Amino acid sequence: MICHKKTVDLMGTQETDLHDVTDQVIEAVSESGVENGLVTVHTPGSTSAVTTIEYEPGCLQDLKDLLDRLAPKNGEYSHNASWEDGNGYSHLRAALLGPSLSIPVEGGGLVLGTWQQVVVCDFDNRPRRREVYIQVLGLAGEAV
Amino acid sequence: MICHKKTVDLMGTQETDLHDVTDQVIEAVSESGVENGLVTVHTPGSTSAVTTIEYEPGCLQDLKDLLDRLAPKNGEYSHNASWEDGNGYSHLRAALLGPSLSIPVEGGGLVLGTWQQVVVCDFDNRPRRREVYIQVLGLAGEAV
Amino acid sequence: MICHKKTVDLMGTQETDLHDVTDQVIEAVSESGVENGLVTVHTPGSTSAVTTIEYEPGCLQDLKDLLDRLAPKNGEYSHNASWEDGNGYSHLRAALLGPSLSIPVEGGGLVLGTWQQVVVCDFDNRPRRREVYIQVLGLAGEAV
Secondary structure (H helix, E strand, O other): OEEEEEEEEEEOOOOOEEEEOHHHHHHHHHHHOOOEEEEEEEOOOOOEEEEEEOOOHHHHHHHHHHHHHHOOOOOOOHHHHHHOOOOHHHHHHHHHHOOEEEEEEEOOEEOOOOOOEEEEEEOOOOOOEEEEEEEEEEEOOOOO | OEEEEEEEEEEOOOOOEEEEOHHHHHHHHHHHOOOEEEEEEEOOOOOEEEEEEOOOHHHHHHHHHHHHHHOOOOOOOHHHHHHOOOOHHHHHHHHHHOOEEEEEEEOOEEOOOOOOEEEEEEOOOOOOEEEEEEEEEEEOOOOO | OEEEEEEEEEEOOOOOEEEEOHHHHHHHHHHHOOOEEEEEEEOOOOOEEEEEEOOOHHHHHHHHHHHHHHOOOOOOOHHHHHHOOOOHHHHHHHHHHOOEEEEEEEOOEEOOOOOOEEEEEEOOOOOOEEEEEEEEEEEOOOOO
């Protein structure tokens, strides 16, 4: 069995950043030599998350708008009252979407739809460098 | 180590479809010969998602109602303005729930609650055939 | 390859309970002998879920408040109309967050942010004992 890791550095802004990391995930799978297995994309940090979406400007705007409705930046948050860092909304958005995503690898490739990209969401209200963790677990040979 | 895959074809409607695939997941685990490991249910496509719920008509209706409130079918979406395919709400629902789910396998069986079923959600506004990907990764023998 | 499991018993109340299980997950990884792999935290049951959040009182309150807005305890639910157990809101919150989470293991440790804890959410409206399932899958040796 192979366990391969790759990290990717992303730089965010003070607004919500939606980073397409699909190419880096494909690259990690290719580097790993895994033919059949599972790739996990994980963001260590409580104000970021991972999901998939069609990476086109309309969908990205719609996702931001949805999250602005669910957890508005200027809402009232107990976290902000205690810590005064103003990113209570970021924590909620991250907890809702979740910090990781696992996708099957088949024949050395990612099982994804044509219009489906892997997106790392940075919700924090200050520019942060994020180290995203891509892990490939599986077999070099055939699936059975 | 074993890596086994099974695909399941589902046919959707133009409404939100919630498919119970629990039996197919159990079948995939059984076919795989994996005694202890992880099964991943994944839907390649940006307008579908996977989660668990009690598969009874009340809960299914409630989930549809919740998603209708969060991302209404007839809401204003930038995606629709650009692409005119009217499925902006489908993309949002899919990104919110996420495209995959991994469940432990123990003693050749799924670790699930009695009232907990694995559900593939097809949110698209046109009838689509979905190929759902079930992958079992693990050991034929005992866990340690 | 190693596949190790650990179960953790949690006791809930009739309110939403957010249990920090990070220490138990670290312990499971340590017990397993896995140096590089994947740990999955899974809650079998349709009224509970797993995510990560900064485990401080403000964030926990904010998450409860968010879920109270999205799926209010005293809302109208078809599930309640049929079953009269009053936990329709619990099922929705669980389906939204999802029942499991997988996190990479590197060098025998969890890849988590400093302010990021693994949280099991018990949404049920009656006190329940929950058996949470922690599974570690991976290699005793080096990643490649």
